[in-house]
Amino acid sequence: LRSLNATSLLNRIMAIDWALPKDQYLNFLIKEKQEAENMTMEEMVLRKLESKNEYTQASTSKRKEKSENEEIQKNDVDEENQLQEENEIMEEGESSEKILAEDNLQKSKEHKPDPGIEEGRTLFVRHLPFDVTNDTLKEYFSMFGPLKYALVCRYSGTDHSKGTGFIQFLTKEAAQKCLEAANNTSEDERLCIGNSNxxxxxxxxxxxLERLNSEKCILKKQPKDNRNLKLLEYCEVKDNCGMSAKDAEKRKKIKALNEQKLKNLNIFLSHTRLCVHNLPLKLSDKELKKLCYEAVSDRKSRIIECRIMRDLNRINSSGIAHSLGYAFVQFTEHEHALKCLKVLNNNPKIFTNEKRPIVEFSLENKAAVNLKNQRRVRARMKQMAVSAGVSEMNPNEVPVGEKTEHNKLSKKERKRKRRYFARKMLFGMQLEKLHGSKNSVLNLKRKMSGNVQKNFTAKKLK
Structure with missing residues (x-):
């Protein structure tokens, strides 16, 4: 503190002192403000008292000297007071007019657009060295053309540079040359002052600038839509669209249920999976899938899942379960799902005018989706284990999506390998039933080897 206090750094004098606690520092500031306010109030009161004393002294002296003409003096004083008041009012009016004129001038100066900015002659420069002055900046950029001005941005109250500046050329061509040179990627032709590019x-x-800053503030204030709640807007339908009373009631019920479900923060809207309500009971999965493909009318579209939900306890004579009147349709792309929703939702040409499809983005639970993904991974690992002939496979050892040696084989070799492992498994199971020991395969091998040796010795003796 002793060595560095009041020393200069980059033409600025440093002030170093012991740090105070926050509460103590705030109390100190409040006391200073109160003292300053009290001082100003005391000065104002003293000035008013002095002016009143002077006025009373003058009036008493006049009354003593001219005691005979008191009434005339009162009238004169009243007239003088009226004149003073009128003069004060006139002065106040003139001062207010001056203030208004100054404000208008300032506003006109602020709102006047700079022709250099509109014409594209003014440029903004970043990464300037802190020791650069206006003259050095003007000299450097004068190689592109004549400059009107060159200003280095500095902090208010100090001469310390911000590292940025403005330059304005007299012609637009010179400004374009400067921009082209700045955008040049070659290292030799880059704009450099000192060691800074x-x-x-x-x-x-x-x-x-104000518009951009306001947009940035609005974007920062807006919360992130991690649950895809914006997709609810596409599901809504206007009331006056010719739908039947039953469909309107059904839509209201579905909307109320969805609002209750969305109170749970784990539930979100899927951007690729649709939920289709108000389906005819005789509609099949294939027919619904065909309708969805026709609605999208894009060859690249692909449906992963198209499933009508059914009551498995109610099965008809043909062995088909009773339909519950709603289904789930999942696409690979959000664009295709959105197009399908827009075409099918509340469309009277799909089924009937009185019974129209109610389409919306499906509500999903994060926990259920995670469990589903885990099951898929396990099923894949089991398939890979069966195809490779291994009883168990650790998912950490063989990553999902990576080809094993078995997948690289041809179809014939795969079939042979499967048959071999199937026979081996059946053979092992039979041995376990007979012997019931873990080392049944080893015992069998020993027996087989013993039988072979006996047969060999018998042949020799013959």
Missing amino acids: LSVCLALSRSE
């Missing part, structure tokens, strides 16, 4: 771009007007 400069970045140059067109300057923006104040109105544009």
Whole structure:
């Protein structure tokens, strides 16, 4: 503290002192403000008292000297007071007019657009060295053309540079040359002052800057839509669209249920999976899938899942379960799902005018989706284990999506390998039934080897 206090760094004097606790520092600031306010109030009161004393002294002296003409003096005093009041009112009016004129001038100066910015002659420079002055900046950029001005941005109250600046050329051509040189990728032709590479771009007007800042603030304030709640807007339908009373009631019930479900933060809207309500009971999965493909009318579209939900306890004579009147349709792309929703939702040409399809993005539970993904991974690992002939496979050892040696084989070799492992498994199961020991395969091998040796010795003796 002793060695560095009141020393200069980059032409700025440093002030170093012991740090205070936050509460103590705030109390100190509040006391200073209160003292300053009290001082100003005391000065105002003293000035008023002095002016009143002077006025009373003058009036008493006049009354003593001219005691005979008191009434005339009162009238004169009243007239003088009226004149003073009128003069004060006139002065106040003139001062207010002056203030208004100054404000209008300031506003006109603020709102006047800079012609250099509109014409594209003003440029904004970044990454300037802190020791660069206006003259050095002007000298450097004068190689592209004559400059009107070159200003280095500095902090208010100090002369310390911000590392940025503005330059304005007299012609637009010179400004374009400067921009082309700044955008050049070659290292030899880059704009450099000292060891710092400069970045140059067109300057923006104040109105544009305010607009951009306001947009940034709005975007920052808006919360992130991790649950895809914006998709609810596409599911809504206007009341006056010719739907029947039953369909309107059904839509209201579905909307109320969805609102209750969405109170749970684990539930979100899927951007590829649709839920289709109000289906005819005789509609099959294939017919619904065909309707969805026709609605999208895109060859690239692909449906992963198209399933009508059914009551398995109610099965008809043909062995088909009773339909519950709603289904789930899942696409690979969000665009195809959205197009399908827009075409099918509340369309009177799909089924009937009185019974229209109610289509919306499906509500999903994060926990259920995670469990589903885990089951898929386990099923894949089991398939890979069966195809490779291994009883168990650790998912950490063989990553999902990576080809094993078995997948690289041809179809014939795969079939042979499967048959071999199937026979081996059956053979092992039979041995376990007979012997009931874990080392049944080893015992069998020993027996087989013993039988072979006996047969060999018998043949020799013959």
